[in-house]
Amino acid sequence: MPARFQSFAALTGIVILAIAISPAAADGSRVFLQTGNLTDILRQISLIGMIALAMTFVILTGGIDLSVGSILALATSIAAMCLTRMAPGMSYPAHIALAIAAAVAAAGLTGVLNGAVIATLRIQPFIVTLATMIGVRGLAKWITQNENIDIGFGRDVAASFAALFREKAIVIGSYALAAALFALVLARTVFGRHVRAIGDNEKAAQYAGLPIRRTKIWVYTISGLLSGFAGVLYAAENHQGNPNAGVAYELDAIAAVVIGGTPLSGGRGSIAGTIIGSLIMGVLTNMLRLKNVDSNLEMMIKAVIIVLAVAVQRERESA
């Protein structure tokens, strides 16, 4: 049984538990199962879920990207600054497109930089992206002077941007689209095979003449782009550009990937698994919050679940 089915079983178990212990609404239905609540969960996991999709590719190559949270913060800041402080004399849609493009492009460039340094200078991804995490956080704080860039609620271009991109349908839709695209690329394309091959055995991939350097640069670029887009959604959701946003998001994204059955050593794993990993974390949080479990206890329970989810998969592999 592949790892993803096991994590699917774990998700099913947690969903059943969530239904079982969910408080009842006034009409006797389960609060957990209300459409509003279920879409809340999806929206809440969408941002880190998207980052986790790209993180899956990074981890499949045997790498890691610690800079995603900082890149997200940079993108929120750039998007909000473009929207609130620039008057390019364009129509609203063009101005919004420009802000998104600027934010995502800056994020993508950071990813290119990560990939290029890792692939050409052969420094460990952990170290390179750790440096980027620190440096880009500094950059985000520097361009904003460490201030939040508030997006108001009026009728101006920034407010229109926020109103549109905080729509549940847009946020969840973006996540669903990205998930489908990533699953397809990993399963059906040459690039996807290269990603897996590099993580499985880099030496062998090299002897086989696979484009290792190019693949690695792409993987980190994609990670940057997706973190940037998540940052755009964050700015809309929270009505602000925030240079302090996204702290520890890299850890949540890595947790989702690992719970989904992709080992940190890379080589094997799936997008479906990562989506399930994100869902497990989302459902778990929602279930505990609906029961008003003390938030410190919530962290402890999550810790247990993470280890259990991974342990169940390991057990099976060694058997």
Place this chain on the structure above:
Amino acid sequence: MRRQLLAALTLASALFSAACGTGNGKRQLLVAFSQANNAEPYRAMQNALMQKLWAQYPDVKLVISDAQQDNSKQVAQVETFIRQKPNLLIVAPNERAALTAVMGQAMEAGIPVICLERDILQPNYTTYVHSDNVAIGRLAGQFIVDYLTKKYGQPKGNIVAMRGLLGVEGEINRDKGASEIFQKYPQIRMVADPVADWIQAKAKDRMTEVLRAQPQIDVVYGHNDPMAVGAYLAARELNREKEMIFVGVDGLGGPAGGIKKVTDGILAATFVYPLCVDKAVEIGNRILHDPAFHPDKDYTLDSLMVTPANARQMYDKFTVP
């Protein structure tokens, strides 16, 4: 595999029954309080007082969530509260912009909402219970001017301000209120105003740099007590703490609060920034139990000056056991 999964689930459910217990059948009023960050002493004190005051009403069940200073987390927690349809929702927003929309959703769902202490961008609340940071800034500024006038026979001297997180309402207005006063006296100079993000350790570092650069400082105005204390620690390390006085804002009770620092002779004064909780519970209770009651849109609470003269008395008043 199945057996392990079963074991995992059993363990998880065991954790639950230990953690939350099941609700009893009695009809209770649910009050949900979304706290921005339990880790700040001011907010921990709010939680403690909230628990103590709501405990007086046996028909009320209070639940508190902690957003750990994370906007997204707080939005998610408020969303989850909305699903539970509480009889009253109290929100201490982490940041203004981020919480505005979701508090609007709560209002749309017909839940009475009390906005506690920090405002939001639109009036998406039933009532807003807060204090006035500009007024507090003015009080602190006037205290400092009076001190300097007494020291030199005229209002002159060098001031250092330790600033909180930039862009936050409390920081902007505590600065604004005091600056209004200082501007009236050209011989009072602000020689440095570093940003220490409300944090004592950062304030100590920033103050160390200021002390190296400034040979003469008369007053340190910390926009909160921990930063004033951090500045004091830096000055003491360089044996200069006698040269200047330290003034803070917040005036929390308890052994770790600013009032204790006044009785200890570390701070010359602190200005109480009200917890706002007693008023919020009073209003909230009337919303819950008196259908005819319509709260005002806005309740502004006054500050109090704490100096060595009244510190002991204030300590007892503001300490939540």
